[in-house]
Amino acid sequence: MAETCRILVMASGNGSNFQALIDAVGDGRIPQSRIMGLIVNRGKAYATKRAEQHAIHWEYFNLISNGFQPKTERDPEKLREARNSYDAALAKKILDSDTRPDLIVLAGWMYIFGSRFLNPISAQGIKIINLHPALPGKYDGTNAIERAFEDFEAGKLENNKTGIMVHYVIEQVDRGETILTREIEIHQGEALDQLKERIHANEHQLIVEAAALVVKDIHASKSQ
Template sequence: MAPTGNPTPARILVLISGSGSNLQALIDSCNTDALPNASIVRVISDRKDAYGLKRAQENNIPTTYHGVLPYKKKYPDDSAEKKYEKARVAYDADLAQLVLADHPDIVVCAGFMRIVSPAFLNPLHESLVPIINLHPALHGDLVGAHCIKRAWDEFQAGERTKTGVMVHYVIAEVDMGVPIVQQEVGIEGCATLEELEGRIHGVEHGLIVEGTRRVVEKGREGKIQQPFRAISTAAVPQAASLGRSSTLSIPYPPPRHREEVEPAERSSAVHGLPPHRKGYPNPEATDGSYSTGSFPKAAGLVWSTTLPVWKRRHLAFDC
């Protein structure tokens, strides 16, 4: 996005996998004071039955379904590990081309339940298109899947009283990109996990709009810089209260049946890495393996024993 005195509307492309409540927050906010002079040019989903596609269609936003199963079927004779890796790379490469065809100024992952690989990231980084993600935890705290449940379990065990939400740039390391904005969420006063989920989702709806606005403004000022490494947890930008759970024009959809998928795909979509086996992408590895161990707190990362490549299927964003 080049700086200009009379900017054209920022072109936002949104990636989703599910109900699209955070997409709805973006739809409701476009061309308001919260997200001025912006439009969503396309919504892409990796799940055919994602309710977010219906939200987009009802607002005359173009949609695309880009599923992974056809890619897996291209490699029937490979081992499970090789099939997964080949399918993942091919899928991500095609996804990058689909995204770039719409000439977006920003890509927003709003509940996109796939970990994108360099096959997706590199073409967008080379085109200077920022990619941001919404994650239901503070920077440097909980990484990977099921962060709300993990925070609740730790609260129940007396190990924490707060969690949070952040919007960050997407890099190859899971949930470790430079944060754009984050907000603490207190857990005390929540009687159930469902209450905590509702509290966090309310914050998410405001924060994803705020994070998008900040990146769009940086782009208009010519200040976009693609971050490729994890950074220290110090000096992370904070947000004031932005809870907007009651403002969505269409809140949550009724319960629906999940799209039929192969057992292996269902497993990877549903199960996150167990809390006692946190995994992190290893930037030193040439085989794309993951590492286990305590969360690296600063840019000087130290990695311990590696996980096999197929284990990455058990890491996913649950935002």
């Protein structure tokens, strides 16, 4: 019997994509896998309730609340040092855990990792994937849906299409190798909230499909 792929999910908010992953692991769409934990960086993230409902261990680890950065800090150098320290501490926490993951899924994780997190995780062969509500090379970073909608209303959006993607995480924001994409056409007369609802519905499907592909690759590499 193939070894189980251990998945760690990281989220900041409602956790609807986390729920989609839970459901897909449960019904076998993400095969031979187990979600072994959740990390959140916002204290009121509803994702923690979802974890509790499914007996999944969760932990809150925050840049400010865990003492890496004073809330009022504005000095750019000290902010950079704080983020580096936080990244290194979070990587160490994951790597020192009793059940080290094979795959980390960023599912609505609102924080940009730097090399102090990515390098040690990558060095241990742990894959990190991220869901982003835009197509490759378009609308990197925050507010991607809003920016695409603004361009649509201004007549600047090519073919009236935006989309979503799941990609491997590298230091360059939303520029890692693409795993899967899905185009989504914006309709004339559609409100921003309607577009967001359609995009989120598609996100739930795409993150599951992409995770399943990556898990398949992980199982294949373990069997070699």
